[in-house]
Amino acid sequence: MIFIKGETFMPDDVKHLRRFLYNFSGFITLSIAYFVAYKFRFGEFKLFEDQLYVLTYGLIVLFWFIVSMKIEVNFESNGISKKDIIIVTLKRVLWLFIYISCIDFVAKLGLSRIYIGVFIVLYFLLGILLKFLCQGIDKILFGSYLKDYHCVIIGTKEVLNSYEFKNIIKEFEGKSEFIVLDNEKKDVFEYATEKLCRQIKNSIVDEVILLAEFDLNNVFVKQVIEICKITGRKLKIMYKNNMGFENARLNINENCLTLEFQPIKFSFLYRFIKRLLDIVISTIALIVLSPLFLLIAILIKIDSPDGPVFFVQERVGLNGRRFKLIKFRTMVPDADKMKDQLMKYNEMDGPVFKITNDPRITRVGKILRRLNLDELPQLINVLKGEMSLVGPRPLETREALGCEFEHHIRHSVKPGLTCIWQATHNRNDVGYSEWMRMDYEYIIKKNFLLDVILIFKTLVLIFKLNGR
CATH class of the missing domain: 3.40.50 (Rossmann fold)
Known part of the structure; x- marks a missing residue:
């Protein structure tokens, strides 16, 4: 929601008019930048005959509308520096650039790179000019409500x-x-x-x-x-x-x-884009990797024919929801029944169980774990909305119930395929308390850029064969 300094103390009709003018001027700026960029790139203005760019314009306006409704923008009548204006505008332009790049890549629209570049630069420059003009207009039109308001x-x-x-x-x-x-x-x-x-x-x-x-x-x-x-x-x-x-x-x-x-701030725009990317990436990955899934299934059955291909276990997810996590089976059948006998060898403090050279792991299982391939079926959990690509790793129900009370904050977000702990090269040496601290750090700092960094770091570790 747009917040403008001084609005708190204005009559509602004036407040609504003020917001309308800010939003409408922003829409005009976006449209001018789009049309001028099209004219600059293609030399003649036949935008409304070009279905691709009409569709793109509609998607950009929709995105802009969502941002305008949900992102707080400080167009103060006084006190805001030119540096702050540039930073606010730059953030919005970067979000718009990421959005255009994503829809162009996913939908394979084939938009002109020159057009995108010119549009982004124009929108940035016009956006800054708009905010400077708005400051002056705001003082003229609405300044009296602040000066003579008792x-x-x-x-x-x-x-x-x-x-x-x-x-x-x-x-x-x-x-x-x-x-x-x-x-x-x-x-x-x-x-x-x-x-x-x-x-x-x-x-x-x-x-x-x-x-x-x-x-x-x-x-x-x-x-x-x-x-x-x-x-x-x-x-x-x-x-x-x-x-x-x-x-x-x-x-x-x-x-x-x-x-x-x-207690934890959730951005609508962040959650919307994150869920959209979860659906798109997990769907594409499941389709592209389906031959690999089949090959792994065959290897598992050859190595351990008595058990199933998939290992399904109850885990704790968002706000305590139970869900069935899916993995490729890397252990012998009935491995859970052997766990109590091995508890005395547990190397992890806290309620989490982990031992080096676990005797329950099969030969193929060791390879899958080394390559982190056993986690791939969790893309199904991501597609279903039970997990996300990035988030704290989901704990077994028994382990989650054994957590310290303050550690249950990790359940305030969806669990993920990777997290700060998962993207750490020596994660097997990280203690339980430090692991929980890393999850808390992610929850407090979570943003789109951090998610991208963690995914990239995880892929690097996978290619370095830094599995378990």
Whole structure:
């Protein structure tokens, strides 16, 4: 969602108009860059007769629309530096370039490289120019709403001086009346409501802002709501987030207000592209590698004819969901029944089981593990949506239940074929605690570039035969 500084304190109709102008100007910039690039590359403007480029234009507009709705863009009326404007624009242009390259590669559209290059450069330059123009226009059209907007801000002394609300206070410096809640006074809430009523009656009050903590007196909150309701004043209740959650939002459903917390930030665009790539890459890989699957199946049956080709085991996935993980069988039949006898040889700390030269592994199994080929059937799990290409490795149910409570954060994302631990060249020497730390690092830092790096590092290790 687009957020523009100062919007919090504007009337809703002005806020919607402001957002529309920003979005519409962005769409115009995109279209101009696309049309000019086409004219530059092909010399004549017959774009609407060229079905390939009309289709591409439609896909780019769709992508731009999704980005505009979901990515936060700071077009501040003041205070944003030219460097920040360039960085924000560059990020959007890079995402657009990756998107165009992906659809061109996957769908084999055969788009002109000169056209793509000219379009990207033009969009970047025009995008920067647009933002500079928007800053000036924004001050002319909407600056008055910030200059002549008067608020009454209510809160305790501690809250008013807190880091969380410093920008709110700064925004209205010199044009706000503060009502300080002194908890040491006996009739603090009665005093505050009386002062609010006097302020509304005798002064300019466009909006009342209640800066609160979760333990604030509910009766007082209801009184403030009633005063604003009676006088028709706009009210905002902003709670100080002292609960340890970085991401929170308020949902309104009929007569119910729901305050929703999400401790781990999830980008819609990141999840959308990641799932799309999971489907595309796993589908292509399963088709291309199907002859290899057949060859491996034959070798497994020749080496160990009594058991099945695939090893299917329950693992723990997203938010504790159980799913059946599929691998090529690399051990003798009934290997799980032998596990209890081998537990005394376990070399891994924590609930995870791992030993060097496991006697249950077959001859073909050793080769498959060495080449990391036993993991290939998990592409089926990726295609089904139970796993992703990148994510923490899924643990067996018994191992997952034996994890420390704080380690269950690894189940807040889909498990993957590879992860930071999997892409480490000496992963067999990594202890359980360090492994969990690596998973936590991925969850906190996860982004598209990190996923690409981990996939590349994993492929390098595979070609170096750095398996188990």
